[in-house]
Amino acid sequence: MFDTLIAGGRVFNGGALVGADVAIADGRIAAIGRDLGAARETIAAQGHLVLPGGVDSHCHIEQVSGAGILNADTWESATRSAAFGGTTTVVSFAAQHAGQRLTEVVADYEALAARGALIDHAFHLIVADTSGPALTEDLPLLMGKGHRSIKVFTTYPKVRMDDEQVLDLLMVARDCGGILCVHAENDGILRWASRRLQASGRDAPRFHPASHPAAAEIEALSRMAVLAEFTGQPIMLFHVSTAEGAAIVRAARGRGAPVIAETCPHYLLMDVSEVEGDARHAAARICSPPQRGAADRKALWQALRLGDITALTSDHAPYRLDASGKFAAGPDAPFPRIANGMPGLETRLPLMFDAMVTRGQLDLAAFVTLTASRPAEIFGLTGKGRIAPGFDADIAIWDPAREIIYGADDLHDNTGYNPWEGRKVVGAPVTVLSRGQCVIRDGSLAGVPGHGRRVPMEVSVDMRPSAPSEGAMLTD
Template identity: 55%
Template sequence: MTPPTYDFVIRNGTLGDARGLAEGDIAVQNGRIAAIGLNLPKGKEEIDAKGQIVLPGGVDTHCHIEQMSGAGIMNADTFETATRSALFGGTTSTVSFAAQHPGMRIRDVLSDYSALAAAGAMTDYAFHMIVADTSGENIEDLNQAISEGHRSIKIFTTYDKVRLQDMEILATLRTAKEMGALVCVHAENDAMIREATARLLAEGRTAPKDHAASHPRLAEIEAVERMCRFSELTGARVMIFHISTIEGIAIVRNARARGVNIHAETCTHYLFQTEDILDRADGAKFLCSPPQRTQADQDALWAALGRELEIVTSDHAPYRMDESGKFRHGRDAPFPKIANGQPGLELRLPLLFDAMVSDGRKGIAQFVELTSSGPARIFGLKTKGDLITGKDADLVIWDPERCHTLPDALHDNVGYNPFAGQELRGFPHTVVRRGEIVVRDGRLEAQPGSGRWLNMSSPG
């Protein structure tokens, strides 16, 4: 008898990635995709995926994990709980934030977050370096970190503890250009937000529903335009995070037409929620920045997917609905004192699969491009995101007919689910990370700390 050739083989499935669909088998050996085809030799383990869809593991490049916010509130999720949740939703790679605050050395921040992730992460992982202080030796630290493979930088144009002034932004962009790094931007005009917030509070408008008005759409429009012009001036490669407006889309489109090196993303909450959700009795659950916008904005975001908007992320920002999180300043706190963010890691892929594949809105190839292939390519994660021999065997087997009503809580440590009660069609049941089955039929089989750090190559 011929001995098994592969560690395992997934047979009879529909294989899909950003290039399209094909029927066939996929073989795994030593953590990598070893072969794709029909009638492959036997594996030590065989998985029959007849009637199932096999896709690359998700790559979520916008996650806040075990991070202290600028307001001094710790995320609800550790690396263990956040990445556990990610695996159950089919995401096998995460990029979270090594968050520098003023007075901290970039090298020390990276060391601290690396230790936390090494101990707890169950997905493979990389970091964006939040740069909030360019003084002293921090630019030297930044150069060193980029040369070591941390090739993504995050900057803010708003928030007291982390925002950079324009001269600091330009210095950071020039460093990134010289070193071959990507700069991600939270782009909102700080003065517009401050002025709008002060006016609302003076009028006694303090409820969660008033949060939307405190972040005027013009705050996004102005800052996105400015960051595009800064990219144009410096030649730096820039990713605009969480586009939420029709006008933001148009600015990105026009910048690219001029040859500016701009990328842009949106997030699941902008695609599935509008600002009306903040008017619910539990509106604090849904606060995020920028806020959700109008139905017209949401329609424009869907139309821009795969064009101006190259990826969809979760912007997972988990805070519990108690005094440790959302209500640190009391349950009757005004909206500026309520922690901003929603959990999103676990449901990013299932929500989009239901809308794009099950409902036929975009199709499997674009679903994979927006959630796996595109993020991996843009951020230089070269072993991730596609079903290609030699790539990491990060695989998700989806049951396209499984109907699943979303529960009140997920596998994270947040305690609530923003999409509870919604019914989805299509759900992952088996998840493979680097050739190891980490979720099997709803059971977690990964161990904390089994994830690996990902070196970002020069993005492109």
């Protein structure tokens, strides 16, 4: 007898929808088909789509920023929100600050997640200090334990890595089996633009996008792609936001450079005009890189169609609109002192389903690939991202006709606002399972903190190095 049978739905399996039941035993998918036999529980899925649970490989949870501000979400509130949105695996950040041992940082984040997470998770290691034992002891040890993703910034004074440090980290990833993820913006351009804007009195939140011009992304993406090509070590370029950025990724991949890229719903669906109006409205939508223009959105959609951008993530970075978050520096804070980021864990999948499937920008296969199976593949999350025998029973049962009009504060996180207020989406999950356990049942919370487990990253195909462009001497 199976533990659970999902009966009567249309299952996304083998790249297409098929009318079938899904049998679950011991937290994994045991069989797909008809007349599979008895189960202790049957979940009716007639009229619904049975899809893999989403894999969100870019989210900030219970993390202290470089400016010392704690995210609004705990692991419990963030993963609760993720589950309501159909996501069953998150990759968050273990953020090192200067002077901290990486091993201790990771142990602290693992403990927080183990207590609070309702769904499964993994970590990117934000490296801000490469001194001491970081490169020679801590990273090799952690990567051997399945923490195979390193995150670096090319900007922000307390976490910025220069090119030499990036190269060192690329070689650690090459030697130990891993991937380097990059927030790529040119630090000098950002500081110069910010200084000039403030000197002329243009320091209100609505001027934030002007302080992050496209040139900053263009230069840094180009430079990081060259470093990846130079070392032969794969990189993931986070949150590509511009048409030129998409072209850089395409050109690099065309040369054979080991470059992978992602983008986010707010770059595909929001306009820079969102960061206008009064200080509160603008601050709520400040993120970095900022939202861009219509030509950029068009180019990003085309990059998804062409396969140049291969993952869609939320970049969930929640800060409340009060003194604990966005306005920690006061209600009249200038834009450089307003925390960057928006909530996105719960809205990512419904927004993308509505745009890609309901409205026809792409199709269901692309939706599943970009939001679940491909992120799982890239980061070596074995057993995630697919509905197939032997895979974890991470399943989201979708009502493709369900309509949602987002309200001012209707999400299940702890941010206190919804940046998509007023937007209508068609298609949303109603029941969500994590390793066979219902975490959302008929639109109501059923999961419990502590159910989520850490998923060690295996060395994926996307992490495997190629030959350095300058010869074997680099790997001696």
